[in-house]
Amino acid sequence: MKKDYTVVGKNIRKLDAIEKAMGAATFTTDIKLPGMLYGKVLRSPYPHARIVKIDTSKAEALPGVKAVATYLNTPRVKFNTSATSTFTIPPLQPVEDQYVFDSVVRYVGDEVAAVAATSKKVAEEALELIEVEYELLPTVFDPLAAMKEEAPSLHHCEAGKNVPGEKIHIEMGDIELGFAEADYVFEHTFKLPVQKQAQMETQAAVAQVSVDGKVTVWSTTQTPHPSRRILATIFGLPYSKVRVLNPPYIGGGFGVRIGLSAKAEPIALALAMLAKQPVKVVYDRKEDFIASDTRHSGYVTVKTGVKKDGTFTARKIMGILNSGAYCSWSAETPGVLGAMGLSIYYCPNQMYDGHSVYTNTTPAGAMRGFGNPQGMFAVDSQVDIIAEELGMDPMEIRRKNIMRPGLPWVLPYPCQSSGLEECMDLGAKAIVWDQRGKQNQDSDTIRRGIGMAIGTHVSNAWPFCGDYSNAYVTVQQDGSIQVASGVPDMGTGTITTLSQMAAEVMGIAFGQVGITFADTESTPFEIGSHASRTCYASGTAVVAAAQDARKQVFEYAANMLEVTPGELDIENGIIYSTLTQEKNISLGQVAMEAHLRGQQFIGVGRIIPQNAPPYLAHFAEVEVDTETGKVRVTKMVAAHDVGKAIHPLIVEGQLEGGLAMGIGYALSEEIKYDDRGRQLNNGFHKYMLPTAMDIPELEAIIVEAEDPTGPFGAKGVGETGLVATAAAIANAVYDAIGIRFFEIPLTEERVYRALKERK
Amino acid sequence: MLKDYILATSIEEALVCLKTYAGQARIIAGGTDAMLDLSAKKITTSCLLDITKVKELKKIESMDGQIVIGAAVTHSEVKNSDLIRTKAPLLAEASGSVGSLQIRNTATVVGNVVNAQPAADAAVALMALGAVVEITEDAGTSYVPIEEMYLGVGKSKVDSTKQMATSIRFPALLPGQGSAFVRLAQRGALALPMLNVAVVLSLCEDKVEWVRIVMAPVAPKPLRALEAEKYLQGAVINDELIAKAAKIAVSEATPRDSALRGSAEYRKEMLEVLVRRALQQALTTAR
Known part of the structure; x- marks a missing residue:
């Protein structure tokens, strides 16, 4: 027993x-070593340019400056800041498309040079003394445009114009047969914005080289062992002579430093080697925004075949994501988008095609959800469209089609547990689903609505990559x-x-x-x-x-x-x-x-871990001001099957944090660019993260469908909190005002314009 | 280059200090804007003269029907003042929507005017209240209506290297007078307004005795909707009139396209909604 x-x-x-x-508690930002210098980075003001000439002599002559690093005096070893390079399994090859510094800059914020000096102030002054002559190159900012023949090539690519890594193709059953069997076929395309991790501590590293050449790097990395491998490779050192550690805390991550902390580690180390003194590099918030990975923006198309009774017969998803100027995780993210978007529902005939495309924007990489929130916004918005067309309740069409243990799916491991239906039932009860569609009078200017969406995720990366x-x-x-x-x-x-x-x-x-x-x-x-x-x-x-x-x-x-x-x-x-x-x-x-x-x-x-699917059902209650377009989320219920909750309060914290991030994704968070490739929302002042004033009552419900593969039955919980949030909110907005949105965030102006167009 | 930071203990001391530094010292109160401008090198000074410890500038007082707010009074103090909440509730509302709690605990209401930004929340409310700024300098004291305080975006009539805005005053609201401050922003805190509107309305029996409508950011400074005000003056107010007045107010405004905070078209259409809502709310509170 x-x-x-x-x-x-x-x-x-x-x-x-x-x-x-x-x-x-000590964070990288707190570290101070004897003789430590401060590193600052000169960044490209242009979205695409060749460095014709770079003169650092005036900067080097400034008192207090101990080293200036450029592509001329740092290793010419290609790497990828993300940990992908350390666990991509052959025959797949990791994409390595970055140098510490290069002679070509590919986005506004790309690294041109760095200075180590006795103070931050001197380092900043020295940056202004570096003279750079640029030859401007043609630019492209949209992934669809970047695939065209006439677009500039950012990197050498095998799979297609500006396509990093491989194109992803996933298939099960016979997709054509599935569509032929359908009574109705639905197809919609959705557009997703750039979201930012906005972790509390910016990218940071302190590098120290001992007199006998041993390297120690304290940093904000989420993956010390893979980061050690990347650094050892760049600088040509035995792994055993490089120590990477957190000191020991990190001010959040949300995926932004799976691998290196942008380039904080290699820049600090390159400067420390040149100066022969320890060097600290801490990104300011603007650098963290413009020169550190974001979530992928892009386009997702979903085509679904369905029987009159609501049974799915075929589903095809296509994803095109904006990689930005370097690959980072752009070879993997489209895969997770497709794999998760297909796996939440059982459907015998499925197909996914997707890839990323290089553009002259800030690189996109890993962010909580890793493609899944993008895919699920599309999939679960469309499921509500289908439900309405068929005259079905959104709960019932989902109940009919959800994945259940033992059924086949596209994932290379079995589904052995699911508390999804229990999540749906508990969540529906908590939000009072029966009120849906009955909350408004015709004359109301503030209209209320309820919506739901579901999702799943992984509990680690096996067997997609080494884990x-x-x-x-x-x-x-x-x-x-x-x-x-x-x-x-x-x-x-x-x-x-x-x-x-x-x-x-x-x-x-x-x-x-x-x-x-x-x-x-x-x-x-x-x-x-x-x-x-x-x-x-x-x-x-x-x-x-x-x-x-x-x-x-x-x-x-x-x-x-x-x-x-x-x-x-x-x-x-x-x-x-x-x-x-x-x-x-x-x-x-x-x-x-x-x-x-x-x-x-x-x-x-x-x-070597197995893998297990956590499940979730999100329910949103919203108010839409039909005169201004302002959407307010008044309540969120998130019922999550987490397997065994090892520490229920920590689990709730994870879920609530994810929900807050998901609410921002749905309503207000977006990095936009101007026509010269510069971010318009490059800091907390201009980037609309929700504040405490914007977060409604959150109710996290824990369902424990223990999985035989997890420790004590536990499953992953870190990312699931925002997988379906945007879809649930968009579905609630539809319930409130009867308008379907194919693009987020649902800003007041976007919603207002849609209301006005309908009139 | 900044060399000195002086904590003044009295207005006299501060004035002497300004004189001694001969243009090289600059008054600072909460500093929430000035410090950013300094680090962005938008302003330079060799001495910051901090007036937040001057006792006589820290008061919120009621004198002969006038409310006087000293130059060192913060937004939080105004927001939480019973006097302001009862006699100028729109100002409590406006100060309460500035930035975040930390900013409101530091930034001052008078600074909100002196900084001369086009849509500073408290300044918009103060203009609707018909506020007057007290300016003290060596030569004596003068009183300037808030509408005359703006010389351009970010440019104030007060030269903080020579003069001090020592207080701001306005008539306390009387029975039969109502007010409103409404705002549209992209989030619930830490967001500059896409639009803000302040209204003070005085009823005489059932007619509008006078009304002040202030809108921002629709011009280089907070803008009075004078035509709309005129349209309502003397009228028996109702929903239809309010709707018409809101349309007139919009025709007086020229909001700009903002890549961050909404297109001109959206702002124009929202301005009508906000003016209408502010008038309705002011009318309700007047009754």
Whole structure:
């Protein structure tokens, strides 16, 4: 019989709570080393240009300047700032299209040069003394235009004009047959905006080179081990001579630094090598906006064949995303868009075609959801269109078609759990779905509406790319344990949940667990924090390590107690025989006895994770001011199947944070460009992140359909909070005013124009 | 280059200091705009003269039917003042919509006028209140109607290197008078207005004795809708008249296209909605 958990599932105080509340936690931005210099970056004012001449002599002559780096004195090794280059599985090849500095700049903000000086101020002054002569090159800003023959080529591409990496094609069943079997076929194209991660801490790195050449880089990376590999490759060093770590905290990430923190690490390191002093590079907020990855904008077309009774017979999705000037994650994101957009519903005949296109804009990369919110805005907007055409309730058409365990889908692993229908039912009850369509009088200028949308996601990146985790659990002589995992905690509660899992397996109190994390020197290889994987995949490694340690302990204790290891169990740090309770001994006594005889229990976890689908149903209630077009979300209900919630409060925090981001995506967040390729919304003042005043009541409902592949049944939760938010809100707006939007954000002007056109 | 930062303890001391520095010192109150302008090198000065510790400038007072707000009074203090909430509720509303809580705790109401931006929320409300700015300098004290304070976008009649705007005053609202401040912005805080409108309306029995309608940003400074005001003056007000007045107000405005905060066309159409809503709200509170 399964025991009740003593640590897992409990809302234990987060390990970093006091440090962060007291302002004592250390972030990269806080680091100060003896002799440390400050690095600043000169960025291109042009969207596409060749550097004809660059003269740094005046900058170098400025007192306090210790180094100036350009493409002329830094490594000519191509790389990709994203971690894709470190785990793309052959025969696929990673796209490596960037240098630390290049002689061609491809977007406004691209790196031209950098200065290390004794103060930020001197470094900034020196930037103004660098003389650059540019030859302007032709530009292109829209992905559809960039695919045309006459568009300028940004990089050499095999798959098509300005197409980075491979075009993605996914197929199941017979798509033509599926459409032939349909009573109706629907096709719609949706346009998606550029969203920004807007994480709290900007991109930052501090690089130090020891006298014997060993490199240490503290940075904001979400993936210290892959980042070490990228840096070692650029600078031609053995991996073992490069240490990358978080110090130990990161002010958020949301995908913006899966791999390098934009170019903060290689620029800091290049300058540190030239200056022979430590160098700190911290992006200001404008740099973080213009020269650090965004979410992909683009176009998604959905074509669905459906029977009169609402059964889907065929679905084809096409995605064209704007990569920006460099690839980053642009070879992978279209794939997740398609794979997730197809997998939420069961449909026997499915197809996806998608890819990214280079343009002269800020590179797009990973951001929470990774293509999925783009795809689901399109898919679940269209499902509501279909429901209305067929005269069906949006809940019922979904209930009829949702993916269920055991059914085939396009993903290369089975669906083994789903709490989706329960999510839909609980969410519908909480939002009072029955009120839908009954809330308005004809004369109302403020009109109310309710809408819903659903979605799924992954719990890590396996088997789409290399994804694995290692961990150590070491039993100390007093019976406390030390966990070592290379995964960061970027505010997501990772170190708390990993420690909970280790404590649960070892049968000890949470307070007896210490953890080392996010440091390549003290932890074995681990991909890092991305793809909603840390709890699921890093957790699986920690559980495996703890089980290994526990096994060693039981074998040793069995000898001491003169029983068999198989009859032992442990609770509250006391190992006891399940057959004769009097036979017991504390973990501390066993560990100390072993220590005195020359042995430590060292558990090693080495795992390749499986994968599991988390599920979600989002419900939005909105008010639309029909005189101004202003949309206000008045309530959001988000019911999520997260598998086992290891720490329910952390899960709720993740969901609420995701919802807030999803509300911004739906209503106000967008980076636009002017006709010279400059971002119009290049900071928090001009970029309309929702504030606390804009966030309505959020109700997170946790459904625990435990998955056999996850630690304690857990599934991924980091990204799901915004997968369907925009679609749910757009569907609610339709319910309120009867207008369907094919483009977000639903700004007041966009909604007003649509209202006016209808008149 | 900035060398000195002086905390003045009295108006006299501040004036002496301005004189001593002979144009090289600059008055600063909350500094929420001035510090940004300094770091962007839009202004330069060798001395900042901070007046926020001057006790006599920190008061909100009622004198002979006039409300006087000192130059060191913050938006938060105005928003939370019982006197302002009862006698000039539109100003409490306007100050309450400036920036964020942190900005409102620092920025001053008088600074909102002196900074001379076209759509500063408190300044828009103050213009509808018929406010007058007290300017103190070596030569003495003068009183300037708020409408005459603007010499251009960001350019104030007050030269902060020679003079001080020491307070702003306006008549407290009387029974039979109503007001409104309405605003359209892209989010609930930390957003410059796409549009803001302030109205103060005085009823005499059931007729409009007078009304002030101020709109922004539709001109280089907050703009009085004088034609619309005239149209309503002396009239028995009703929904139809309000709708017509709103249309007239729009014809007086020239909003610009903003890539960030809405097209001119949208702003024009919204202005009509906002003026109408502000008039309706002011009428309700007047009754």
